[in-house]
Amino acid sequence: MAWQLHYTSVAAGPTGRAGFQFVAETPGLPPGVRSRVAPLLAYRPPPNAPLAPTNQEISCFPVALTYDLLGSHRVLTRCVYLGRDYSGRYGNFLGHALVVSPDELTGLRPVELWEAPFWKDSPDAALPGLTEIVPGAATDxxxxxxxxxxxxxxxxxxxxxxxxxxxxxxxxxxxxxxxxxxxxxxxxxxxxxxxxxxxxxxxxxxxxxxxxxxxxxxxxxxxxxxxxxxxxxxxxxxxxxxxxxxxxxxxxxxxxxxxxxxxxxxxxxxxxxxxxxxxxxxxxxxxxxxxxxxxxxTRAEQLDVARLLGAGLPARVWRALEGAADRMEYELAAAASATGPPETADRYAARCVALALRNPELPLPAVRLRAAARQALEPRVRAALGEAANLTGLADVTRLITEAGLAVPGHDLERGAAALVRAGAADFPRAVGRMPYDLRGRLVAGVLAGLETASARVRARLLTDEVCDLLAPADLARAPRTGAAVVHSLVRRDALGRIDATDRLVRLAPEPGRDTVLREIWAGPPTAAECGALAERLGASVGVSPVLTELPGRAFRAEGPKKETTALARLVTARMPVRSAELVVAVAEITDAPRPRDLAGPLERLLDAGETVTPDLRGAVAKAVLGVLDARGPEFLAKVVMTASRRAAAWLVDLWLRRVRSREEQARLLEVAIRLRMNGAASERLDAWARESPLGSMRSRFARDPELLRGYEELVRPRAALWERVRPRPPWKRE
Incomplete structure (x- = not known):
């Protein structure tokens, strides 16, 4: 109940005295209220108001409605000017006070009681308590x-x-x-x-x-x-x-x-x-x-709002707030996710995730995102992968994406890594350790793509030995420049053998740097065993590089026509079209040929292959062939020349003539020439050589074989007849 009081100037109040005093009040007024209300009951007309106003003028004087706090109560006073008092003096007013508890004003602003119906313009003798406070109508x-x-x-x-x-x-x-x-x-x-x-x-x-x-x-x-x-x-x-x-x-x-x-x-x-x-x-x-x-x-205001959410919000406010999720700072979104309705919690959680993608140090919310929220975050995920400042940041963002239960778009991850590497990001070793294990391959692929398209200066700076070790297990086929550098680093540090290194390089796309590395790898003499292993591993792929096609020939030159070299040559020619290996096989067939006519085919193949190999290899092959034929007799050799093609025969004769030095070699070659003439297959070059060389003392070599002796005499006779014509005859033979 609200208590009322009236205060004015009267001739005789409740106590019998005259003047300003409380003239009426609601029974049961709490003790001390009257004395505390009294200071609020005062009124002075405006300075420019008439000193002796008329009633019409008095009605225009301002009304003083005052509201103040009175301990545990609230008090409203309304003072209106009355003009003259009981003695005829001006200055009288009526002060009407209303004392209420805060609960009685629930839902009401105190100013709403302006022109409320319970206010009085003249004092009453009795003032009942108000059980209902009705506001005025002019303040809606x-x-x-x-x-x-x-x-x-x-x-x-x-x-x-x-x-x-x-x-x-x-x-x-x-x-x-x-x-x-x-x-x-x-x-x-x-x-x-x-x-x-x-x-x-x-x-x-x-x-x-x-x-x-x-x-x-x-x-x-x-x-x-x-x-x-x-x-x-x-x-x-x-x-x-x-x-x-x-x-x-x-x-x-x-x-x-x-x-x-x-x-x-x-x-x-x-x-x-x-x-x-x-x-x-x-x-x-x-x-x-x-x-x-x-x-x-602002963010500071959102922090205040976050604290406000802890007190709870009506459902209609939550519905309105949901539309602001995408504008929330992290703290507010996290508070909304934790305190909001369960059906919208993941909307705010998604906002937390979106902000964490910009700053991976922010914690993820505990709320699991539903499919719609995850789908809505896909553009933000792709953008975050492209906004990382370095590879470590990219790894942290990727880890956060996976921890949030989102799918990581692998192509965007690779593109982001490639762009960072092209720009010079050098933190790959640190980043690969922070990247989720099942996505490290994507990171490596992006780094390879970036290195491959980076400038030579950037690539050289970034491809440290540590980086090469991390890239080594990857598929380097699509990054030949980078792959060649990686393999080179491994070989240089003996972390990779020549065979394995060559295998990896051959699988790269054609690239000038690849052959450079291959040439450096195989700078030392190759062994037959190495070439065999290479042939077993690569097959026809050896033909992709001239460096590799030269290896069998280099092994032959280094080791000669040994059993291992011949086996290598047979293996190589069975697996790949390498001319140097075909030469070695031809030498082996010549070595093993039981009959002269069996040498015709190998000699022809040897000459065909020799047209495309290096001069030093051709020299090594010729030396080997001479060594093989030196073990055969002149009769065998003559039959070889007769059964070989003209080209092969000419090649053999040329070899013999360029090599012949000792008397024994001269005798062997002379016998070959004689036997060729005897069989109607004389070699003009051999005959010319025999006639021009001082071979007269060779006659005794053929004395035991009349047929060879006759052939010898026929071969050297033209020269002897010429000598007889120019030599002076002894006196006893002159006529």
Whole structure:
């Protein structure tokens, strides 16, 4: 129940004395209330008011409706000027006080009691307690909204400034707002708009008076007065002339949001702030602004909103807040995920994940994302992979993606790694250790692609031995430049044998650097065993590089026509078209041929293969063939020449003539020439050589074989006959 009191000047009050006194009160008034209410019951007319006003003039005097806190109670006083008192003196007024508990004002702003029906303009003898407090009809929000709209932008700007000043006074505990207007109704409207703009609990703590003739001493937060009242220069208050231009600026979040709500006449939003902002109006205003799509809500304001969520939100606010998920900072999104409705928790969790993708140091939410949320994050995932500052950052982002239960697009991961490497990122060894194990292959593939397309300078700087070791297990086939450098590093450090290194290099696409590395690998003499192993491993692939096709011939030159070399040659020719190996096989067939005619084919193949090999290999083959034929007799050799092709025969004769040095070699070759003539297959070159060489002493060599002796004499006779013609005959033979 609310208690009422009347205070005025009478000739004889309840105590029998004259003057200003309480003349009526509700029975049961708590002790001490009367004395605490008395200082609020005062009234002085405006300075410019008539000293002896008429009743009509008195009706225009401002009404002073005052609201203040009175310990555990709240008090409203309404003072109206009455004019003369019982003695005929001017200055009398009626002070009507209403003492209530805060609960009795639930849902009501105190200013709503302006023109409430229970107020009296003359004293009553008895004042019953009020069980229901009915507000006045002139302060409804809709009417005020229309009135504000008529004020235009200036009115909204003034509201923002007045509200900001009021909130600063309430939160700071000092400073007041003095509203100056000739019409008290103007002051009441502004106080009412301010009250509606604040949560009910805050408005309940907002003291005010609609009129005071001495604002300097008034204790209320908002004080109304008239233009003719003197205001000291050191007044600790913000003075606003409501009839003048709008002044003041720098409104806060609450003021700006409230003004926007009044502009839109969004009373639901105002009610929402009133409901949410009982302890922190600024946070409530930030929450409303966030729900309305205001992009200016700062991170600090969102932190305040996050704390506000802990107190719980109505379902309609959660529904509105869901649309702001994509604008939330991490702390607010995490708070919403933890405290919001289960059906929308993953929407806020998805926002946390999206922010963590920009900053992997942020923790992931505990909420598991559903399919729709994961799908919505796919663009953000791809963007995050492309935004990493280095390979370590890329690995951290990838790890976060997997921990969030999202799919990592492998192609985007590779593209991101390649771009970073091309730009010079040198942290691959650190990054590969931080990358999820099952995605390290994708990282390596991207690094290889980046190295392959990077400048030579960047590639040389990044391909350290450590990096090469990490890249070695990868498939280097599509990165020949990089692959050649990796293999070279491994071989240089004896981490890879020549056979394995060659195998890896052959699998690379053609690239100049590959042959350079192969040439360096095989700089030392190859063995027959190595060439055999290479043939077994690579087969026809050996033909991709001239460096490799030369290996069998180099082994032959180094080791000669040994059993191992011949076996190698047979293996190589069975697996790959290598001319040097064909030469070795031909030499082996010549060596093993049992009959002269069996040499014809190998000699022909030897000459065919010899056309495409190096001169030193041809020399080695010729030496080997001579060595093989030296073991055969002249009769065998002559038959070889007769059964061979003209080209092969000419080649053999040329070899013999260029090699012949000793008397034994001359004798063997002479016998070959003789046997060729005897068989009707004389060699002009051999015959010419025999006639031009001093071979006369060779006659005794053929003495035991009449047929060879006759052939010898026929071969050398033309030269002897010529000698007889020019040599002087002895005297005993002259005629």
């Amino acid at each position: 929000p809709e009417s005020l909204g229309e009135w504000l709209a008529l004020q235009g932008d200036g009115g909204y700007a003034r509201l923002g400034f007045l509200l900001e000043t009021t909130v600063r006074s309430l939160t700071g505990g000092h400073g007041r707002l003095v509203l100056v207007a000739g019409d008290v109704e103007e002051i009441v409207r502004w106080i009412t708009v301010i009250s509606y703009s604040l949560p009910w609990t805050v408005a309940l703590g907002l003291s005010f008076t609609t009129y005071s003739a001495d604002p300097a001493t008034a204790s209320q937060t908002i004080v109304g007065t008239t233009p003719d009242v003197w205001l000291p220069s050191d007044l600790d208050a913000e003075v606003v002339d409501l009839t003048g231009p709008v002044t003041g600026s720098g409104t806060g979040r609450l003021a700006r949001t409230v003004v926007d709500c009044w502009r839109r006449m969004d009373m639901a939003a105002l009610d929402g702030m009133a409901e949410l902002g009982r302890t922190d109006p600024e946070a409530a205003a930030a929450l409303v602004a966030l729900c309305d799509g205001d992009p200016t809500v």
